[in-house]
Amino acid sequence: MLTADVVIVGAGPVGAVAAYVLAEKGVKVVLCEAAGECQEDMRASTFHPPTLEILDEIGVAEELIECGLISPKYHFRKRQTGEFVEFDLSGIADCTKFPFRLQCEQHVMVKRLVKRLESHVNATVLFNHRAVWFSQTEDGVTASFETPFSIEQVKARYLVGADGGNSIIRKWLGADFDGFTYPEKFLTLSTTKELSAHIDNLVHVNYVVDSKEWLVLLRAPSAWRILVPADEATEDAVLLSDDTCDAIFSRLIGETGVPTSHRTVYRVHQRVVNRFNHGWSIGSTTGACS
Numbered sequence: 422m423l424t425a426d427v428v429i430v431g432a433g434p435v436g437a438v439a440a441y442v443l444a445e446k447g448v449k450v451v452l453c454e455a456a457g458e459c460q461e462d463m464r465a466s467t468f469h470p471p472t473l474e475i476l477d478e479i480g481v482a483e484e485l486i487e488c489g490l491i492s493p494k495y496h497f498r499k500r501q502t503g504e505f506v507e508f509d510l511s512g513i514a515d516c517t518k519f520p521f522r523l524q525c526e527q528h529v530m531v532k533r534l535v536k537r538l539e540s541h542v543n544a545t546v547l548f549n550h551r552a553v554w555f556s557q558t559e560d561g562v563t564a565s566f567e568t569p570f571s572i573e574q575v576k577a578r579y580l581v582g583a584d585g586g587n588s589i590i591r592k593w594l595g596a597d598f599d600g601f602t603y604p605e606k607f608l609t610l611s612t613t614k615e616l617s618a619h620i621d622n623l624v625h626v627n628y629v630v631d632s633k634e635w636l637v638l639l640r641a642p643s644a645w646r647i648l649v650p651a652d653e654a655t656e657d658a659v660l661l662s663d664d665t666c667d668a669i670f671s672r673l674i675g676e677t678g679v680p681t682s683h684r685t686v687y688r689v690h691q692r693v694v695n696r697f698n699h700g701w702s703i704g705s706t707t708g709a710c711s
């Protein structure tokens with residue numbers, strides 16, 4: 422059985438950063454990810470100054486900045502008239518080393534951290550390892566993982582559940598996950614179509630106000646991301662259809678048949694677990710957290 426100081430479930434941004442920080446501090450970590458490789462779906466694409474400051478502390482910020490788009494300005498604009506209000510983060514250059522938003526897909530950071538971990542003396546990265554269960558004893562935690570052909574176990578002093586919003590670790594711990602889910606659904610489309618060739622005065626981050634169809638238009642290195650509200654009564658398959666995309670692009674830039682690399686419908690939750698550690702308190706030596 423593999424052993425470590427800490428076993429981390431989930432190689433998303435939280436698990437990858439936690440694993441890297443611990444490994445750098447000399448803690449033996451095993452990072453287990455259910456998928457066969459780092460997830461590359463289009464999710465968050467903005468790093469704000471405080472996040473860049475944290476990433477700078479662990480020596481990752483500069484490498485990430487090389488992969489992203491430095492975006493000091495962002496706009497709130499009216500869809501109908503194109504009038505905009507400009508916010509310029511250069512104005513806080515005396516408060517932060519990073520007076521800009523960095524436009525960069527979150528999976529770029531995760532992949533780079535995982536690459537560092539794969540050659541790190543204190544880290545082991547295991548893909549195709551889906552956590553299914555764990556048990557705690559006086560001297561640690563044993564976590565069980567489903568792999569394509571077997572169940573594998575990792576024993577550690579601590580287990581960190583960084584397995585996202587549907588965390589099985591949180592569910593096994595029975596932790597409350599209070600809060601609410603917004604009733605609206607949201608639709609994001611990613612396209613390599615250069616929107617700034619069709620819409621005047623776009624910057625990399627644009628919040629577009631409109632009583633009928635507000636928009637967020639975000640430039641990431643690989644694509645423009647378009648976020649629109651989606652009718653909650655409409656089925657996801659309809660929202661993701663070519664017809665819906667054509668209608669959105671037609672209203673936006675007067676074109677149909679615009680290529681999209683990702684289409685996602687999602688809900689937004691505002692929830693937090695009632696406690697972050699279980700089975701351990703400061704001074705004790707073992708436990709799980711989510």
Ligand SMILES: Cc1cc2nc3c(=O)[nH]c(=O)nc-3n(C[C@H](O)[C@H](O)[C@H](O)COP(=O)(O)OP(=O)(O)OC[C@H]3O[C@@H](n4cnc5c(N)ncnc54)[C@H](O)[C@@H]3O)c2cc1C
Nearest residue numbers: 431432433434435436454455464465551552584585685687
């Ligand atoms: C479509 C979409 C758009 C988004 N856009 C934005 C945005 O614009 N701005 C923003 O700030 N945030 C955005 N978010 C939210 C952001 O992506 C999340 O906050 C972030 O991914 C959370 O990171 P995490 O590491 O906690 O979890 P995740 O990124 O969900 O990573 C969890 C990892 O754990 C793995 N995993 C799950 N279960 C198991 C298991 N049992 N065993 C092993 N591994 C497991 C998963 O495969 C995954 O790799 C968006 C989310 C979505 C879905």
